[in-house]
Structure formats: structure tokens, C-alpha cells
Amino acid sequence: MNERETAVRITVLTVPDCPNAPAVRERLQTALAGRAVPVDLVEVSGEASAARWGMAGSPTVLIDGEDPFAAAGTRPSVSCRLYRQADGTTDGAPSVADLRRALVQAGLPEAAGEECCEADILDPLGRAGRGRRAPADRGLRAVHQTVLLHFADAGTAPAPGVLDPVAAPYGRTARDVLAELAAEDFLTLDEEGWIQAAYPFSATPTPHRVRIDGGTRAWSMCAIDALGIPAMLGRDVVISSADPVTGEPVTVTTINQKSVWEPAGAVVFVGRRSGSGPAASVCCDVLNFFTSTTSARTWAGEHPDVQGEIVDQARAEGIGRQIFGTLLADD
Template sequence: MEIVVLTVPDCPNAPLLEEHLAGAMADVGLDVPVVRRTVSSAEEAQRWGMRGSPTLLVDGVDPFAVAGMPVSVSCRVQKVPSVAALRQVLRRKSATVWSDTLGRAGAGRRAPVDGGLRALQQRILRSFAETGRAPSRSQLPERALTELHEADFLRLDEHGEIHAAYPFSATPTPHEIHIDGGPRVYAMCAIDALGIAAMLGRDIRTDSRDPVTGRPVTVHASGDGTDATWHPAGAVVFAGQQASCCAAAAADACCGSVNFFADARGAQAWADAHPDVEGKILGQQEAFDLGVAIFGPLLDQ
């Protein structure tokens, strides 16, 4: 992860940003160098993307920029982000899982704009969110649909119909999703389930079961993607993949091995009983952050 702080000379708010950033990094356990650049001209501000001083860039992106905010060498209009706000950004950016297959080896699950792929992906996701079902293949452009399948943005079954459009499954799975004001749907895996609320901007409830004990696991996630309440309180996620399927689509390689567990002890027992699966136990915050990071942006333009 690259963290850059952009300031004008003698910026009065820079020390406060530095203090808050240091606190947030310590809370997250993030140990990476912070690059500091002093910007003195409009040309430099344009080159580095400074929208007022101080500006924080995380992997080249200003996480606190708002629409229409101009590049500027003046003082930033916004207040310095709080430690809590910075902590949330850093957690999302640093969210990791044993299997990169969930997020297409770091490439993300948001389809490219070219060829109408993103528009088609979003149309399919909205169909699930509004009706609980995928649209019929006869209603969709075949070439773009095939490209989405080949790039693992979705999966087609043997009849060419949509089997999965991550994070949604067209058939029942152990992860039942209740969308506030919407239909019941199913998620492909536990991490997919945790990203749906942020993707839709709507509260959701996930009902699942511990695959070892059968105990119910319920997660209520807020539509703003900032909060989730878990029951039981000690519930976790095991995120894994089949060791022999590292190059396969996520539906085949890992979705069956990414589940909710009532507690870490049960998750470890499941892992011990499945030596063919490589993975790790994720705490609630890490699992939630990962789901939001992967699936939260999918309906953004």
C-alpha cells in the first residue's frame, strides 16, 4: 500500500493529519512508509491530484474527495479526517484473504467499461437485487455475456444461463440474504454475503449455518457499509480455496470453502478435517472489510 500526504508549504492542518494518520495506522497494525510531498504550484497540484492542503492519497486515490472538488493549492475546505475515518479507509485498503481468487487475483470484480461489460454486469446485479433472479440469457447480448464468464465476473451453466453473478447465486446456497425492502436472494459465499449491503446501499440480513455444528449464524449489515452486527458474538469466517484449483474460477476454487462459523474453534475443526483446502480464519472486522472492499464498488459508475 502507498500512502502519500500532499501539502502546501507550512500547511497549518498538516500536523493534525499526521497525528490522526499515525494513530489510525497503529490501530490497524499497518507498517508502511508515508511519502510526503510539498506542492507549490497549480501544475504540481494537478500532477499529484491535490484537492486542497492537506490531501491524503491511498494507492493514488483521495478517499475523502467529493464530487466536483477541484484540484487546488489552497487550504482544504474539508475538516481533517478523524482517526476513526482514517482507520476505516486503511482497513478496507489493507483487507486481505488467503485466496486472491475471491477478488480475481487483486484485479477486482468490477467489470471494465469497454464493450459494455460493466453496464451488462450491473444490469444483471440489479436484476438479482430487484427480483431475486438473473435475467434470461435471451434478453442479454451473447458476446458480452460470454466475455464476463471467461473473465470470471459471472458463471454460466451448461445451458448458457447465469449460474452466478458474484456476489449472487442463482440457486440456493447456505447463505440466504434478506434485502431491506427487496427480495430474498443467495450469496455465493460468506465474503460475498458481507459485501452486498455496501454494494446496494441497503440494509441486509444474512442467515447462514455453521457447517460443523449446524448452529445459525446471522449478520445484520448496514447499507452504508460501515457496520455489521453478528450473532453469535464469536462468529468468524473461514476463507479458503481448494489447493489444486488455484487457477480456477472462484465458484469452483473457493466459494464452497468460504463459510461462516459460530466460533473460531469450529472453523479450525473444519479446516483440520479438510487438508485439501488452504485458507485462514478471518475475524469479523477483517471479513466484513474484505467483503465491502471487493463488492462495495460494483454498482458505481
């Protein structure tokens, strides 16, 4: 273990039940990329406690006791905190890129080049570090989770009218909420407002078929999405896909949340195209299962326009858990 890594200490300050606490923890985990750095979680109640800790809103990230995101003259507060992102929008937690820069500025050595590169490749899947768990306000999370559960139970997307009772307590229509979810890339809609995808699920056929314990059959948007479904639902699945080069089948079967891959040497290529846009257009069709590393390298050589990495089974499953594991959580 690197001595300098243990010298850096991170403290996350939140008010009780802060809706953005899970997001900041997930982004820190991604930014740290497996490096051994202690992270203390502290709940702060009251302005006096906020002043004592130096909390400028919830959540606040302290690195070695300093707030790297605080503007000059910022006062202690227990209110919700907003962070300005690179594209000018605001979010309830710092982005992975901003956390990574703050850690390096604090003296933490950069992660290995491959890990950094992989994190950048995965930005569209994880909404540039903002995570795929919808915010709790304005009915976004309630509608989003209802959509995901409908896919899990029926294998298809719900009609907007089915979601109206879920949106109504927030003073909104389902179509309004769905439009906002689509704008933030939690799901995609067609021109008439019907759901086409709600990551990890697809409403139309893809190369990745998922049979969920209990009998439901659904399509996933990509290989990583398929691997995230058992973690999200807490249920076993059978994933059926095919190597894009050889056409040979690739199957992943989970039993008690433990996976068996066939063939045993199967891997996943994690890639993205250049440019910006929703994950559905930037990366979903280039995250695929392959029967072997050799086959994945062949495909990568035939697609020079796609930036990507080959990841092993454990890493692929870990990415799926990280992105989708908390989407249905209550807190």
C-alpha cells in the first residue's frame, strides 16, 4: 500500500437522509479507482455543527480537512448543496472528473492509466459520474423506479397512462416526468413519448436477452446493463448473448448472485464512440460479450472509431453492480 495514499483522508458531510449522499459515495468510489484511502461519513445536524465541521451544504466533501469545491466567502449551511458541472448544469454532488482532480491536487497519485481511461470510457454509462439513480424530487425517482419494476415484471415498458397515478402526488403528469428523465438520460423516448429504453432495459430487441428468476424475459441495452440487472433486482438471471465476431453464444447464469460464464474465457468489451449524447447512441451497441480476448481484439481492430478496453468477468460484473445496484434502493 502506498504511504502517500494513506496520508490523504476524505470526509463526507451530509445531513440525515440527504438524497445526494449515495451519489457522492458512488462517485468517490469511482474516482478512487480502488486506491486505499479512508473515507469517513459524518451526519451533521444544525448550523452550529455545520460551522464546526466546515460544511457548506449537504453533501460536502473534505479532503484532508479542506473543501476543494468551496467558493470564497462560502458560509456554513445545512441546506442542499449544488455543484456546477463542466457543461454548465448543476448537480447535487461533484462529478467524478472534479473529484479526481481534487484528489490529485491534494497529493494522491493518479490511478493507473488503464483505470483512468476506462472511467472516461464509462462516462456515458454512468452519466459522467452523476450516476443512474434518479433524484427523489419532482417524482423523478418514483416514476423511474416504477418503470424499472414494470420491465422486471412484464419485460416491456409501461404506457405513460399507467404512470400517471405515480406522478400525480407530485402535481405532475407522467409525460412531464418522463420528458425530464429522458432529458437527463435516465431513459429514452420515441417521438410520441413512448419509452424506448430505461437503462438497463430495452423495449425493443437487442443482442442481449435476460431471463429473470420467475420467468420474465426482457432485453438489455448492452452487456454491462445485462450484468447490472441481478444486482439491481436482487434476483438471479440467465443472460443470453452472442459474440459479434464469431456468432457463438455467450451465456451468464447467476445462482444465488454468483455467476457462471460460458464459455469460461468469455470477456466484455467496454467502449464508446467520440462525441456526446445519450448512452443509447454513444456506447450501448459497442458494449458486448465476446467468447475470448482474441475475438474481442479482432472486433476492436475492425472498429477503429470506437475507443475501448477489454475487461474480464469480475470487472464487468463490478461495473454493472456499481452503475445499477442502487437504482431501486429505498434511501
